[in-house]
Amino acid sequence: xxxxxxxxxxxxxxxxxxxxxxxxxxxxxxxxxLIIAPVTEKLSEEYVDKVKFCKLNxxxxxxxxxxxGVMSIPLLLFFKDGKQVDSVLGAVPESxxxxxxxxxx
Numbered sequence: 667x668x669x670x671x672x673x674x675x676x677x678x679x680x681x682x683x684x685x686x687x688x689x690x691x692x693x694x695x696x697x698x699x700l701i702i703a704p705v706t707e708k709l710s711e712e713y714v715d716k717v718k719f720c721k722l723n724x725x726x727x728x729x730x731x732x733x734x735g736v737m738s739i740p741l742l743l744f745f746k747d748g749k750q751v752d753s754v755l756g757a758v759p760e761s762x763x764x765x766x767x768x769x770x771x
Contacts (some may be wrong), residue, residue, distance in 0.1 A: 668703075668710050671720045673729040681748040683718055686770035690721040691731060691741040698757035699740040705760045706742070709767055717770055746770050 668690070671679045680687045690706050692699035703721075710719035724731040724739060734743060734750070744752035744766055752766050 667714075668706055668719045668721050671722050671727075673727045676722070676727075676730045679718070679720055680745055683745070683748075685716060685718055687718045687720060687745040688767060688770075689743045689745065690719070691724050691734070691736045691739050691743065692721055693723060693725050693739055696739050701757040702740045702742075705763060708760070709763065713767060717767055742766075744770055 669679065671689070680689055688706065688709075690699075690702065692703070706719050706721070709717075713719075722730060724736055738755055740755075740757060742754040742763065743750050744754075752769070754763060754766060
């Protein structure tokens with residue numbers, strides 16, 4: 667299950683998380699974002715309790731989007747121990763995301 671997060675709970679859900687986190691920076695009007703959503707949903711089910719998957723609407727949460735320099739979406743940022751360790755830009759196939767998720771473990 668992909669958790670919707672906001673500027674308000676980003677620190678708690680991502681930076682303070684006890685397990686690695688993948689954050690999907692997206693917007694409802696973004697076609698490629700809608701393409702990648704089922705991939706993150708599937709991976710969230712595969713890695714339940716091992717990796718947390720979140721999505722952050724960039725239109726509604728400008729503070730966090732600016733903090734992480736989000737210029738294009740969809741953008742997946744990978745966090746471990748409260749630090750960003752990797753990223754993927756664009757609607758890429760699962761085969762490009764899966765190894766990055768595994769690397770978080």
